[in-house]
Amino acid sequence: xxxxxxxxxxxxxxxxxxxxxxxxxxxxxxxxxxxxxxxxxxxxxxxxxxxxxxxxxxxxxxxxxxxxxxxxxxxxxxxxxxxxxxxxxxxxxxxxxxxxxxxxxxxxxxxxxxxxxxxxxxxxxxxxxxxxxxxxxxxxxxxxxxxxxxxxxxxxxxxxxxxxxxxxxxxxxxxxxxxxxxxxxxxxxxxxxxxxxxxxxxxxxxxxxxxxxxxxxxxxxxxxxxxxxxxxxxxxxxxxxxxxxxxxxxxxxxxxxxxxxxxxxxxxxxxxxxxxxxxxxxxxxxxxxxxxxxxxxxxxxxxxxxxxxxxxxxxxxxxxxxxxxxxxxxxxxxxxxxxxxxxxxxxxxxxxxxxxxxxxxxxxxxxxxxxxxxxxxxxxxxxxxxxxxxxxxxxxxxxxxxxxxxxxxxxxxxxxxxxxxxxxxxxx
Numbered sequence: 001x002x003x004x005x006x007x008x009x010x011x012x013x014x015x016x017x018x019x020x021x022x023x024x025x026x027x028x029x030x031x032x033x034x035x036x037x038x039x040x041x042x043x044x045x046x047x048x049x050x051x052x053x054x055x056x057x058x059x060x061x062x063x064x065x066x067x068x069x070x071x072x073x074x075x076x077x078x079x080x081x082x083x084x085x086x087x088x089x090x091x092x093x094x095x096x097x098x099x100x101x102x103x104x105x106x107x108x109x110x111x112x113x114x115x116x117x118x119x120x121x122x123x124x125x126x127x128x129x130x131x132x133x134x135x136x137x138x139x140x141x142x143x144x145x146x147x148x149x150x151x152x153x154x155x156x157x158x159x160x161x162x163x164x165x166x167x168x169x170x171x172x173x174x175x176x177x178x179x180x181x182x183x184x185x186x187x188x189x190x191x192x193x194x195x196x197x198x199x200x201x202x203x204x205x206x207x208x209x210x211x212x213x214x215x216x217x218x219x220x221x222x223x224x225x226x227x228x229x230x231x232x233x234x235x236x237x238x239x240x241x242x243x244x245x246x247x248x249x250x251x252x253x254x255x256x257x258x259x260x261x262x263x264x265x266x267x268x269x270x271x272x273x274x275x276x277x278x279x280x281x282x283x284x285x286x287x288x289x290x291x292x293x294x295x296x297x298x299x300x301x302x303x304x305x306x307x308x309x310x311x312x313x314x315x316x317x318x319x320x321x322x323x324x325x326x327x328x329x330x331x332x333x334x335x336x337x338x339x340x341x342x343x344x345x346x347x348x349x350x351x352x353x354x355x356x357x358x359x360x361x362x363x364x365x366x367x368x369x370x371x372x373x374x375x376x377x378x379x380x381x382x383x384x385x386x387x388x389x390x391x392x393x394x395x396x397x398x399x400x401x402x403x404x405x406x407x408x409x410x411x412x413x414x415x416x417x418x419x420x421x422x423x424x425x426x427x428x
Contacts, residue, residue, distance in 0.1 A: 036321050038069045038328060040313075041083065041093035043076040052348035056332055067324045069095075087111055087318075094319040095329065100134040100310045101203070101397070103142045104390035108428070112314040113322060115141050119330060131357030133386025134310030138224060142389075143314025144333045145357035147349065149272040150380035151212040151306045153294045154257075154279075159193065159267040160292075168294035172213075172241050175268075175297050179250040182267035195250035197257035197269035198242050198408065204401035206253065206408065208307050208387075209270035213238040215385040216298030216305025222388040222396055226427035230400065231418045237299065239407060239414035246408045253408045270296055272309075273377035277353035293373035295380065306384035310357065333358075355381055391428035399424035 040057070044050045050073065057069045072093055074082045080102060086092050087109075098106060106112045115123070120141050124132060131145035153175075155168055163182045169175035179195030186192055199205045211221055219234030229235075245251040257269040262282045280287045295304040313332075315325040337347040346361030355378055356362055366378050388396075403421035406412040 035065070036067050036324050038067065038095060038319075038321060038325055039072050039093040040069055040095040040097070041072045041074070041079075041086075042097035042313075043074060043079045044071075044097070045073040045075055048352050049348075052351065056344055056348070060328060060331060064328075067321075067328065069328055083111065087316075090318075092316045092318060094316055094321060094325045095313060096316060097146065097311060097313045098142075100142070100312060100389045101387060101394055102389070103135060103312070104137045104393060104428075107137055107140060107142065108391045110317045112142055113317040113319070115143060115314070116326060119326060126359060127357050128359050128362060128381050130308035130381040130384045130386055131310055131355075134308050134389070135312035136386075137390050143312040144329055145310050145312055146345070147311040148308060148355040148357045148381065149274055149310070150308045150355065150377055150384045151208055151270055151272050151296060152376045152380055153268060153296045154261065154271050154275065155268040155292045155294065156261070156264065156266070156290050157292045158290050159264065163267075168292060169268075170297050171301055171303075172216075172297060172299045176241065176245060176248075176250070179245055179268065180248055183248075183250045185249070189249075191249065191252050191255065193264065194252055194255045194257075194260070194266045195268065196245060197255065197261070197266050197271075198245070198251050199253050199257065200269070200271050201256065201258045202272075204397050206404040207397050207401050208272070208309070210238060210242065210400070210404055211307045211385060211387070212270055212296045212305050213241065213298075214305070215307060215383075216296055216303050218298075218303075221385065221400075222390070222393060222425070224390075226388075226390045226392045226396070226425070228396065228422040228425040231422035235418050236415055239404065239418060241299075242404070243407050243411075243414045247411070251408070253405065264290075273355065273374075273380075274353060276371070276373060276377070291373060293376050295376050304383065306380035307387055308381060308384035309387040392426060396425040 044053045054071060057071055061068050083096060123141060123144060127145050131148045135142045135145045153168060159182050160178060165178050169178050182193060183191060183195035184193040198209045200208055214230060214235055217234040217238055220229040223229050255266065257266045257271060260266050261269055262279060279291055296306055298304050313329055315322050319325055333343065333345050335344055337344045342361045342364050343358060346356035346358055349356045350365050356365060362378060369375055399421045403417035407414050407417050
């Protein structure tokens with residue numbers, strides 16, 4: 001799903017106040033023979049995401065009359081705030097669905113419980129490395145991976161063809177050349193068609209494309225202890241690549257790819273796989289004729305990169321019915337769909353255009369991808385950099401965003417910008 005920007009650091013910091021909270025307020029019943037009611041808080045508030053989750057909950061409730069699950073839904077923009085406020089008031093949900101980036105903060109604040117060893121062992125054996133990395137802090141797995149998104153290069157086939165480009169770029173040099181050849185300006189120099197978009201709708205809009213390029217150069221964002229790893233040769237090369245495109249006016253951060261790509265205003269964009277669903281809806285028949293997807297190229301032939309971010313479902317540290325909550329989550333993530341070839345959760349996610357995080361589900365869907373544009377998105381899950389999620393990761397991401405935007409909008413020195421961002425990163 002699309003990650004919304006505008007999450008408040010003050011809200012995130014407020015998680016630390018939860019240490020004084022007591023017990024989950026979402027469960028009822030005390031004796032062994034009483035019915036248990038579990039609450040599940042998520043951002044699946046509408047459309048097929050809500051319908052699919054509701055269907056699984058209804059199926060569980062029908063077969064398990066003594067362990068009933070009740071869904072509580074809020075919009076994504078309100079999810080972290082809702083978790084914080086309810087947890088502080090002792091009313092936290094038994095099961096929480098959360099963005100992986102928040103994982104370290106939630107763990108530090110004792111909002112998410114340790115995954116039982118037997119369940120953790122199975123998850124680590126059955127889920128893709130990208131999915132696991134996106135929901136693991138240090139050596140601690142936060143829960144069952146759910147949503148998984150990777151970044152790829154979207155391009156307009158017709159715009160590239162008109163510029164004499166017959167195949168998508170496979171190196172940074174080819175990518176820069178294609179961006180410069182496809183950009184179009186009016187008589188006053190205003191961009192009518194952007195060559196390459198280096199921003200995306202979502203949380204710290206400039207960082208995910210940059211990290212994908214950094215990954216393609218063999219670089220890293222943060223170390224295991226939260227220390228900055230981007231202020232080095234790979235990071236400087238990636239940001240200089242972006243700076244050169246900005247100087248050539250082949251990229252412009254004031255142009256929104258999600259609004260202007262569909263109308264031919266953007267030739268190429270580094271974006272997350274969820275965009276497929278939006279483009280199909282918005283462009284209709286033109287999607288099949290105009291839209292292509294490829295791996296994000298690296299600086300040398302054969303190199304490529306991506307960023308993977310994910311969501312997870314875990315159990316509240318203060319749930320009074322943790323055993324029942326894990327029982328439900330295990331069922332939800334392991335029981336097979338009616339077809340018998342994939343899990344019901346895998347089908348639920350794939351139906352939304354998301355990558356199922358379970359390796360077996362991924363492989364099954366890769367065999368029969370009707371849309372060829374999905375293939376690079378699935379393939380990226382095998383090599384993508386997992387978005388770090390230790391405590392302080394969000395603050396580090398904000399510092400890096402500020403540095404990148406200073407380069408793209410104000411012409412700041414890439415080396416100086418990265419050095420300043422690195423100084424702002426405070427491992428916790």
